[in-house]
Structure formats: C-alpha cells, structure tokens
Amino acid sequence: MAKTETTLFGWQGITLRVPPDWNLGRVDGDYKSGYARLDDDQIVRAEVEWREGAKRQLSVEQLVDRYLGGLEKKAKKAGMSFAATRRARFLKDKRWLEGSEYELFIWEADYRTYNLARACPQCGRIVLLRVLTRLQEKVEDLVDQIFGSLEDHPRQGQVSWSLYGLHFELPEAFKLSGQELKSGHLQLSFTRDRQTCRVHRFSLAHVLLKGVSLADWYQGFFRKQLRDFKVEVAAEDLRGHSGLRVRGQPRSRWLQLIRPLPFLNPRPRQFQDTRVWRCEAADKICIIDHLYRKREEGEDLPQRLSDGYFCHQKPQTDPGGDAQLPARPQ
Ligand SMILES: [Zn+2]
Ligand SMILES: [Zn+2]
Incomplete structure (x- = not known):
C-alpha cells in the first residue's frame, strides 16, 4: 500500500x-x-x-x-x-x-x-x-x-511527548503540570514529587540571538528564575549542537534571608541543572530544565532527555494563532 x-x-x-x-x-x-x-x-x-x-x-x-x-x-x-x-x-x-x-x-x-x-x-x-x-x-x-500506529501506554516506563516537531521521552513518574503552546515559545512543565522538569523550545533562534551570545540571552531571559541560584554557566556541546550547561546551587541561607523574598510564598531551596542549545537546522533554542531539592536527585536528567531526536525530527509547522516572539522575559 x-x-x-x-x-x-x-x-x-x-x-x-x-x-x-x-x-x-x-x-x-x-x-x-x-x-x-x-x-x-x-x-x-x-x-x-x-x-x-x-x-x-x-x-x-x-x-x-x-x-x-x-x-x-x-x-x-x-x-x-x-x-x-x-x-x-x-x-x-x-x-x-x-x-x-x-x-x-x-x-x-x-x-x-x-x-x-x-x-x-x-x-x-x-x-x-x-x-x-x-x-x-x-x-x-x-x-x-x-x-x-496507535499506542496507548508508556513504553518501558517512558512517556513519549511529541508535538510540533518537538520530541522527547520522560519517565512516567513525571506528570504534566503546565503547558504553553505558543508559536514562538513552547513550554511544557512536569512535576514528580518535589522535582520539576521544564522543556522549552524557542523559534527563530537567529532573531533571538542577533548580536547576543546564547549564554547572555539565556541569562537575560531567565533572569527571574536564576535569581534564586548561585549560577555556573559552562559551554557544553550537546549531540552536535553548541550549547551550555547551567548549574544552579541554592544561595546561602543568609543571602536568602536578606534578599527581598515573597512574604507568603518563600521560594524553596533547590538545585538547578539545565541544558541549553541552539539547533541550527531547525532554527530553535532548546532548553531542558531540572529543578530538585536534594543534591542526589540531580542525575543529569536533561542529558538523558535530550537523547533521541529532540530537535531533529522532521519539523512540523509551529502552533497556529498568535505568531508573536516572546520579547519579554518571564
Ligand atoms: Zn494500554
Ligand atoms: Zn537539532
């Protein structure tokens, strides 16, 4: 046929x-x-x-x-x-x-x-x-x-998430907790106990990175999130793409104390391990974030998640509707 x-x-x-x-x-x-x-x-x-x-x-x-x-x-x-x-x-x-x-x-x-x-x-x-x-x-x-081709349950404990040409697999213990499906910026958030995994994909990387390095763009866009961490950014390639590994340690309790914190909802002390890379072929910036409370929970989830064809799938068209680029930081 x-x-x-x-x-x-x-x-x-x-x-x-x-x-x-x-x-x-x-x-x-x-x-x-x-x-x-x-x-x-x-x-x-x-x-x-x-x-x-x-x-x-x-x-x-x-x-x-x-x-x-x-x-x-x-x-x-x-x-x-x-x-x-x-x-x-x-x-x-x-x-x-x-x-x-x-x-x-x-x-x-x-x-x-x-x-x-x-x-x-x-x-x-x-x-x-x-x-x-x-x-x-x-x-x-x-x-x-x-x-x-229909399959209706996870395979070997892994759930396949695949949409608009973005593809990754995540252990089934991570449950989807939020999604934003805008054409310029796809974002899926997952939680498992007190861990969070976020997958971002930004379109039109060449526009976002005009005159700015990936590291500077990333740190600018995610300024608010990064405030809570002592951040270390290192250049690290990922599956043939130039990229970054961003690791965040909780700030010292003393520094947290003197920082203006939300009064009713203090942020939890946590670690961050993030992979950021630019996919030239798809003109995307891809980010996988892992936030966790205990040092031993950091098991290089972003690296494992990026296995397979995260950004190399034959690109589907981007989400319809508003075609705006995310100009403002979170
Ligand atoms: Zn089934
Ligand atoms: Zn790629």
Whole structure:
C-alpha cells in the first residue's frame, strides 16, 4: 500500500503517526482522562479521547451505543443527515487489535469519520480515536497506517511527548503540570514529587540571538528564575549542537534571608541543572530544565532527555494563532 510520510504525535502516553501537517489544535485533561485534536490547515483531522478504564461499567459496545446515540440526536436537531456503520471493516490489518475489546465504526455527516473504540488489554485504558476525511477523499491506506500506529501506554516506563516537531521521552513518574503552546515559545512543565522538569523550545533562534551570545540571552531571559541560584554557566556541546550547561546551587541561607523574598510564598531551596542549545537546522533554542531539592536527585536528567531526536525530527509547522516572539522575559 502507498505509505504516506508521517511524523509522531505523542501526548499523555498516547502516540500516533500522522501526516506532518496534522498539528495539535487543542488539548484537554490529564493522564487519567483527556482529549487531543489534530488539525491540518483547513479542517480537524484526528481526535483522540482517553480514559482510565479501571472502574468502567459499560462495555466498549455500550460506550459506542451511547456515543452514537448522542451524535444522532445532535444531528437531528441541526437538521443534518447522519449515518453510522457499526462493526465497520475499514482496516486491512487488524492483527494488532486481537485480544482486545474494540469496535470499529464509521459515521458520516458533512464528513466521514473512521473510529476505533478500544479497551487496552494491558493497561485498561479506553481510547476513542477518530480520523476525519472529506466524503470524496480516498484515504483508506492512510487510515490503515494511522490506526495501526496507535499506542496507548508508556513504553518501558517512558512517556513519549511529541508535538510540533518537538520530541522527547520522560519517565512516567513525571506528570504534566503546565503547558504553553505558543508559536514562538513552547513550554511544557512536569512535576514528580518535589522535582520539576521544564522543556522549552524557542523559534527563530537567529532573531533571538542577533548580536547576543546564547549564554547572555539565556541569562537575560531567565533572569527571574536564576535569581534564586548561585549560577555556573559552562559551554557544553550537546549531540552536535553548541550549547551550555547551567548549574544552579541554592544561595546561602543568609543571602536568602536578606534578599527581598515573597512574604507568603518563600521560594524553596533547590538545585538547578539545565541544558541549553541552539539547533541550527531547525532554527530553535532548546532548553531542558531540572529543578530538585536534594543534591542526589540531580542525575543529569536533561542529558538523558535530550537523547533521541529532540530537535531533529522532521519539523512540523509551529502552533497556529498568535505568531508573536516572546520579547519579554518571564
Ligand atoms: Zn494500554
Ligand atoms: Zn537539532
């Protein structure tokens, strides 16, 4: 079959290979239950919903009944035609579904959607994956390819995060605690007990670094964060990129005492280990930050995280919407 070029999308343990111009348009929820939507530059292309299945009362078939019943009602109200095919046969290769409770179905209104509802036999997660196509589009092979690439749980304890051409793997103990998906600046924050890991990616590195060194730019932009540390910046290449390693030690208690600290929310004493590098190929500045309280928790997480193809993935387009560069420091 004709293979379409694809790129990896990964979010909260769900991974999927999709055409490179299908980009994250919306995300919601967390690891337990959530939703992600991928759009091309014109329409919604794929949606995935997930939920922990441990306390599930309905079978997959009943979930599909309920879901389609709701859609039908909505379509009726809107005066749209709606047709569903249950237990549809649109996948050529279904071997990977063997041993799991699932249903494939198609519904059509203005668009045709290919759907898979599945309970994972390994982790119990319930996933609904929906791929949208225009009615006249010929996409069977692509649909086969996308569905066949679906994975719904971490592999060997690592969660793949992959969006807008940014890719990394993080131990599953780190839970996503914040995200900012702006075109100039992507930022994902994760926490694990009292550790924080932040991944930043800045676009248009050549503009940000015009007339300023990477070290100076970094220290300027993150001035506020760095205030709490005794900082050491060393040039250190990272996987073929010129970069920096920034290590921060907590300031002495005495110095912390005389500094104007927030009265109600004193900042914790912590360590920082950060890798900063410039990817010329992708014109990005990439940063991985690890903040931790106990010296022994610093285990060079940024170095391990940068393994693989953090910035060398075939670049997807950047997030849509506001195309502003982050001009002001945090
Ligand atoms: Zn699973
Ligand atoms: Zn690179």
